[in-house]
Amino acid sequence: MEVNCEGCAGCCMDWRPLLEDGSESTEAKDGENGGDNASSSDRDSGRRHRRQRDPIDSATGDASSREPFDDDPNFVALTRDEVRAFLEAGMADALTPRFWAARNESEGVGVDGHTVAAIAGRPAFFVGLRKPPKPVAPFGREEPTWLPSCVFLDPTTLQCRIHESDLFPDECGSYPAYNLALEQETECERVEAAVGGDRLLETEYDDTDGLLLGSQALGAKLFSHPRPADLEGIVDRTAAGELTRRDRAELIAVAAASSPGTLAISDHHYEWAKARVIEGEDAEPTAESESWVGPVIRDWHERCREADGALPSPAVADAVEVERGAPETPGWDALE
Numbered sequence: 001m002e003v004n005c006e007g008c009a010g011c012c013m014d015w016r017p018l019l020e021d022g023s024e025s026t027e028a029k030d031g032e033n034g035g036d037n038a039s040s041s042d043r044d045s046g047r048r049h050r051r052q053r054d055p056i057d058s059a060t061g062d063a064s065s066r067e068p069f070d071d072d073p074n075f076v077a078l079t080r081d082e083v084r085a086f087l088e089a090g091m092a093d094a095l096t097p098r099f100w101a102a103r104n105e106s107e108g109v110g111v112d113g114h115t116v117a118a119i120a121g122r123p124a125f126f127v128g129l130r131k132p133p134k135p136v137a138p139f140g141r142e143e144p145t146w147l148p149s150c151v152f153l154d155p156t157t158l159q160c161r162i163h164e165s166d167l168f169p170d171e172c173g174s175y176p177a178y179n180l181a182l183e184q185e186t187e188c189e190r191v192e193a194a195v196g197g198d199r200l201l202e203t204e205y206d207d208t209d210g211l212l213l214g215s216q217a218l219g220a221k222l223f224s225h226p227r228p229a230d231l232e233g234i235v236d237r238t239a240a241g242e243l244t245r246r247d248r249a250e251l252i253a254v255a256a257a258s259s260p261g262t263l264a265i266s267d268h269h270y271e272w273a274k275a276r277v278i279e280g281e282d283a284e285p286t287a288e289s290e291s292w293v294g295p296v297i298r299d300w301h302e303r304c305r306e307a308d309g310a311l312p313s314p315a316v317a318d319a320v321e322v323e324r325g326a327p328e329t330p331g332w333d334a335l336e
């Protein structure tokens, strides 16, 4: 379907700070150098906007939504096969989990003092892409702002570095068709309403097979952890934006080991995936153990902290990302 993405990337970043007068807090809070500068008032502000309908509702036919513990308004939920593909590409550092608060105690499991939404007594979660802070200037703005931005977003062109690759997530390739199919507002419309312009150029869409509603989602895109006790500390650190690599490894491994349509977990895939995530933890990165992704995320967090409010040009991404091996993007002139 036709959308006007030039100069936007609203669905690839958290641009809510641009709507806030005097907002200074833009550091993404996804742990491992992720910082935790977003205020609790911001997290609880009710301005959260969603890319998905409540996924557990999709699996159970339930009606109202649950709040995620993290603060990513545009979480890109990956399928099990996509999680495995990122692991095979050495890009485990790009991945992070999402839990939701249960609406009441009967539908959840108690972990870290929270009632975590669960399926069959197992905490439910997504795995998606991390958003380190990057200096970006969307919507025709002249000055950049540090905004939590997808690890794969090129800050200079506001294009996706994996758009033409096999790793490009189905949810990104289908956006905003899934929102339209679910009768949810699209990010294109939110951007139009906030800053003007025409972003959503048509509302017809092709098939939405990748939505994975109902029981199709279970084990394919909506995962469940078989051992809630193993999540002690992890749910708290999710809410605080302080997940460690080992925390992420536990959830990513369960996702990679899941079986579509069932609650089954493959021990073989669990061990393989966990090793892929944590293997670079205590060692110098090698070509096999870590791609450009991990160093880039750490570098952006460090630069944002050390910038102390100063704003580098988005062009610094050449040094931070491209020189470490990130694919370049074509720019918009090349696409005209």
Ligand code: SF4
Binding pocket: 011, 012, 076, 129, 150, 151, 152, 153, 154, 159, 160, 161, 162, 163, 168, 169, 172
């Ligand atoms: S993978 Fe690409 S299209 Fe998807 S959110 Fe990230 S930058 Fe955007």
